[in-house]
Amino acid sequence: MPKASRNTGPSHHTIGSARPYSANTSKNDRVKRDDSNTKTASTNLITPNTSIGQHFLKNPAVVTSIIQKSGIKPTDIVLEIGPGTGNMTVPLLQKAKQVIALEYDSRMVREVLKRVQNTTEERKLKVIQGDAIHTKWPFFDLCVANIPYQISSAIVFKLLSHRPMFRCAVLMVQEEFALRLSARPGEAMYCRLSVNVQLLAKVDQLLKVGRNNFRPPPKVESRVVRIELKNPPPPVNFVEWDGMIKLLFNRKNKTLRSVLNTKATLKLLEANRKTLRNMSDSEDDDDNDTVKDILERICSKPEYKDKRARSLDLDDFLQLLTDFHDEGVYFAS
Template identity: 70%
Template structure:
């Protein structure tokens, strides 16, 4: 876009400490020294996207309009936009929402999006925070709309799932395969830990498929827009324990649950967790007795002689609901919730 004369903008701009995004494992990065990118920038005076941090600008106005319509932005909404880039989606969001908080890592983009609204009626409604979306503290928002760098999609989704206070929904542009993982069902090839954890805490809808040519520069993968709506109230599950169990079972999702749980390393881990839990339970009992001014010193002294081994306990749990020969890839949320309850009944606990 043409350069404007320097002037002091009244839009709020906060600079926070930032860490660069990890570029490892990105599926949509192109070489930032791509000659075609340099040629495009030189010929059109457009700011060059930094693909090393996953910048692929959404350039199709029709797709932008569709995303905002599907997000159902209200005039009373505070919208969080992660990665506004040059502001192609920021401006129409400002026209519909009460305000927009734009979280941007690249200082060049901060300047661009501020210039985009300079001296416009929407200028006072925009607050730009420079920082890393993963490590920054997010402000209050009603709605999140974002075309996020694909290599940080998992981190962003998990941060959204854990964010409090609850927001109405998040509408995200993500890599197509990642989008399909979010809503994959038991037995499907893409069903994984991400699928289970997301579906425990939220409802996921596939909204829109977006082709590569809608971006500058085109990424190497297709994209999709998804809506994530948190379940309210959230399920009464300790998510740290839940994720610890799910992580363990999906580490080898094609193996039977018995094969996964009966390895020496897993048995040792679960035994250590069980001893820690029992020790904490005994401390709580002793504390309670002390508070009640009881002189009883009973601490289940004969428990050690009658204890089942961790392997025997696991065999009993797996036989209870015929889980022994089942695989994590085929279990649904109810199955995992039942397993976690059975583990807890037997004093077996997990950590992430």
């Protein structure tokens, strides 16, 4: 899987306990309610764990917007990664059939359970304490998450490979990572991550969240994105696909011919071809073309000549992979 982008921001977001305001709340009421929350809100009593980069989201309007944009149905089971003290968990519970909250920090587990204790939402909440990457995820219809930035890529690809398929995921991520998810050919942010995610899903940018919405403020801006899986998924072996994409984007500004015609690449592809032939017990030795011959033939085609990975779109890459397969060249053995 592609690695997450360089991280300069928080590794984990935790939602504070200030409740969202209703549309008809007056300004005076808001000030009064904020003063009360300052004295009683659990996030003001809990010190963020900077060793895992916790930053409390303190703006209730952001929570409200995320809930609205998630499109939750009364029959939905929602997976919330990183519920924190439960500020978003409570409105999720009010909208959904059930919320499964996955939390690493035992302090936050206690806080979110405390938030719903002796309420009508208590029976609808299931809390799982564990690492989001290594914990097996249960069935869910929708995912809402403020995910640890340094494992953003791992979380996204775990979502994309999760079965049975879910309707969509609404995620808070580092702004640079969010822009990479939806970057198009020719844009500076266009990369291996962009191509791989867009092969499997549709990505929409929903909301920009400034650093001052958190306590303490992180060093980067954040964004909320919506990821909707393509159903049915494309008929592509992802390991094979990513083998090609990883290789081409290793030097995305070089021509395809230049990237592919290195000694290491030619050796790898020749070994793959030999392995696959042995596995299939192929006796077809009539083709005397080397992998280098095949690469030259493909890269000389008008649609690929002098082209670079940075300028190719999904259809181009899919056709390129097909052309390689037609010539017996594979990027994974």
